[in-house]
Amino acid sequence: MNLSQVLLSALKAHGAREVFGIPGDFALPFFREIENAGILPLYTLSHEPGVGFAADASARIRSTLSVAAVTYGAGALNMVNPVAGAYAEKSPVVVISGAPGKGEASTGLLLHHQAKTLDSQFAIYQEITCDQARLTDARTAPAEIARVLASCLRESRPVYIELPRDMVAEPCEPVVALGAPAVDPAALDACTDEILARLAAAERPVLMVGVEVRRFDLEAQVAALARQLGIPVVTSILGRGLLAGHDAPLAGTYLGVAGDEAVTALVEDSDALLMLGVLVSDTNFGVSARQIDLRKAIHACDGEVTLGYHTYAHLPLGQVVRRLLERAPAARQMPTLAPPSYPHGMVADDAPIVPGDIARGINDLMARHGVMPIAADMGDCMFTAMEIAHQALVAPGYYATMGFGVPAGLGLQAATGERPLILVGDGAFQMTGWELGNCCRFGWDPIVLVFNNRSWEMLRTFQPESSFNDLSAWDFAGMAAGLGGDGVRVDTRAELAAALEQAVATRGRFQLIDVTIPRGELSPTLKRFVAGVKRLSAPGAR
Numbered sequence: 001m002n003l004s005q006v007l008l009s010a011l012k013a014h015g016a017r018e019v020f021g022i023p024g025d026f027a028l029p030f031f032r033e034i035e036n037a038g039i040l041p042l043y044t045l046s047h048e049p050g051v052g053f054a055a056d057a058s059a060r061i062r063s064t065l066s067v068a069a070v071t072y073g074a075g076a077l078n079m080v081n082p083v084a085g086a087y088a089e090k091s092p093v094v095v096i097s098g099a100p101g102k103g104e105a106s107t108g109l110l111l112h113h114q115a116k117t118l119d120s121q122f123a124i125y126q127e128i129t130c131d132q133a134r135l136t137d138a139r140t141a142p143a144e145i146a147r148v149l150a151s152c153l154r155e156s157r158p159v160y161i162e163l164p165r166d167m168v169a170e171p172c173e174p175v176v177a178l179g180a181p182a183v184d185p186a187a188l189d190a191c192t193d194e195i196l197a198r199l200a201a202a203e204r205p206v207l208m209v210g211v212e213v214r215r216f217d218l219e220a221q222v223a224a225l226a227r228q229l230g231i232p233v234v235t236s237i238l239g240r241g242l243l244a245g246h247d248a249p250l251a252g253t254y255l256g257v258a259g260d261e262a263v264t265a266l267v268e269d270s271d272a273l274l275m276l277g278v279l280v281s282d283t284n285f286g287v288s289a290r291q292i293d294l295r296k297a298i299h300a301c302d303g304e305v306t307l308g309y310h311t312y313a314h315l316p317l318g319q320v321v322r323r324l325l326e327r328a329p330a331a332r333q334m335p336t337l338a339p340p341s342y343p344h345g346m347v348a349d350d351a352p353i354v355p356g357d358i359a360r361g362i363n364d365l366m367a368r369h370g371v372m373p374i375a376a377d378m379g380d381c382m383f384t385a386m387e388i389a390h391q392a393l394v395a396p397g398y399y400a401t402m403g404f405g406v407p408a409g410l411g412l413q414a415a416t417g418e419r420p421l422i423l424v425g426d427g428a429f430q431m432t433g434w435e436l437g438n439c440c441r442f443g444w445d446p447i448v449l450v451f452n453n454r455s456w457e458m459l460r461t462f463q464p465e466s467s468f469n470d471l472s473a474w475d476f477a478g479m480a481a482g483l484g485g486d487g488v489r490v491d492t493r494a495e496l497a498a499a500l501e502q503a504v505a506t507r508g509r510f511q512l513i514d515v516t517i518p519r520g521e522l523s524p525t526l527k528r529f530v531a532g533v534k535r536l537s538a539p540g541a542r
């Protein structure tokens with residue numbers, strides 16, 4: 001085999017099921033190898049941010065690594081933002097960048113696509129990946145690939161592989177995958193015993209699940225653990241959608257002052273908050289009504305478990321969950337929880353549409369036609385997603401970048417074959433919505449709801465005096481046909497209800513519903529979030 005075939009085979013063996021990418025002259029030879037080898041299907045998109053977001057979503061929904069292949073310089077540096085978001089939200093994306101060959105790198109000329117030096121890109125990617133390799137020697141390449149792919153899966157973070165274009169066809173030995181690092185059984189037992197002792201001594205234990213539970217494919221085990229422990233479960237905002245379809249005593253999503261009061265009280269009154277795979281971020285905890293004393297919490301994330309003032313190192317979450325399941329006593333009783341409730345029954349009348357209506361309309365639609373995986377962009381559409389019945393959701397809930405929604409929806413359909421629902425604001429659609437033009441090439445047919453308030457509304461809520469938050473009215477519905485889909489603008493709730501039914505009934509072409517929302521109208525969740533942030537950030541609030 002050659003180096004490209006070895007790399008592609010190793011990627012597939014480690015869980016990759018496709019490559020998203022855009023070539024360039026430094027990557028053309030590698031893309032030719034991808035196409036000729038047929039080891040992984042290649043989906044080329046139109047702009048590298050879309051490549052990164054699509055690969056990120058594929059990794060999230062399949063709970064394993066994914067691949068984003070680009071050219072050197074203009075391509076790879078164009079993808080820095082999505083990879084940074086994948087790093088922040090623990091999504092294992094393998095970035096493969098073409099690069100100048102040995103000969104050209106030594107000409108002494110400034111090469112096209114070169115920024116500062118030929119090492120600059122590698123240095124930039126060192127900041128947003130957990131491991132890196134430059135495949136400049138076919139003798140060491142298998143071990144380099146094995147190391148980097150093992151890091152990607154172990155850390156659940158992006159990694160970076162630089163592939164000089166004169167190396168792609170070099171004969172190469174296959175990759176031998178590295179095994180998982182050994183775990184100290186005594187430390188694991190001491191840690192799990194301490195966790196169980198704290199939970200047993202607590203009067204109000206609560207389990208909070210976060211992104212790592214999905215990333216390490218632990219939802220079934222964590223649902224079983226919650227049942228065995230007999231304690232209520234909540235998700236973090238970034239963990240929204242976790243345990244959907246699993247039998248777990250799920251109370252809802254913790255949103256602090258922006259969320260359900262009962263869920264907020266459950267978490268903030270707990271005397272033993274067990275956080276599994278939760279990122280302790282401002283979006284997860286920044287709107288806590290009361291400061292949660294994290295020193296009383298038990299936090300398992302990033303391969304460590306912290307209890308109070310001490311930390312157990314090198315304990316992967318999967319091992320901790322496995323050992324807890326083996327050692328936890330059977331629950332005396334299950335918590336009596338009111339199941340989470342979600343708004344239904346949108347009135348299909350001539351009233352204008354507000355974001356809360358969209359959540360109701362989608363909940364009604366899914367009650368009739370079944371759930372769909374959801375990709376949400378940053379903006380009020382993401383807060384509206386918190387009001388949609390709990391199911392698989394990918395959204396930039398912590399890194400909070402715009403542009404994620406449409407490409408992530410395409411990544412979902414490429415990865416799962418399931419038709420996704422995409423929620424995106426007009427501002428974010430202006431960034432990456434055009435990737436919909438690639439749907440017809442690959443047979444994708446997402447249903448896309450554009451929250452068209454002609455505004456950067458989230459910014460306006462924090463700075464209403466600035467007129468630069470006003471956007472003009474783009475006719476997104478009118479643009480759909482030119483991109484190979486169907487578009488309709490809806491101004492009333494009756495029109496929204498009809499458009500949703502029509503979209504579900506139409507397969508094979510993306511369906512874009514351009515939803516007119518009066519400027520200034522917010523989802524109930526965003527209203528509470530903004531009010532909470534303003535109140536908690538007021539002088540003397542804490």
Ligand SMILES: Cc1ncc(Cc2csc(CCOP(=O)(O)OP(=O)(O)O)c2C)c(N)n1
Pocket residue numbers: 378379380381400401402403424425426427428429451453455456457458459
């Ligand atoms: C890549 C990037 N650049 C800027 C910003 C900063 C921002 C956060 S929210 C927002 C406005 C979003 O407008 P949209 O119409 O999409 O949604 P809505 O507020 O509901 O009306 C901006 C510009 C972020 N997060 N990411």
Ligand SMILES: [Mg+2]
Pocket residue numbers: 379425426427451452453454455456457
């Ligand atoms: Mg908007």
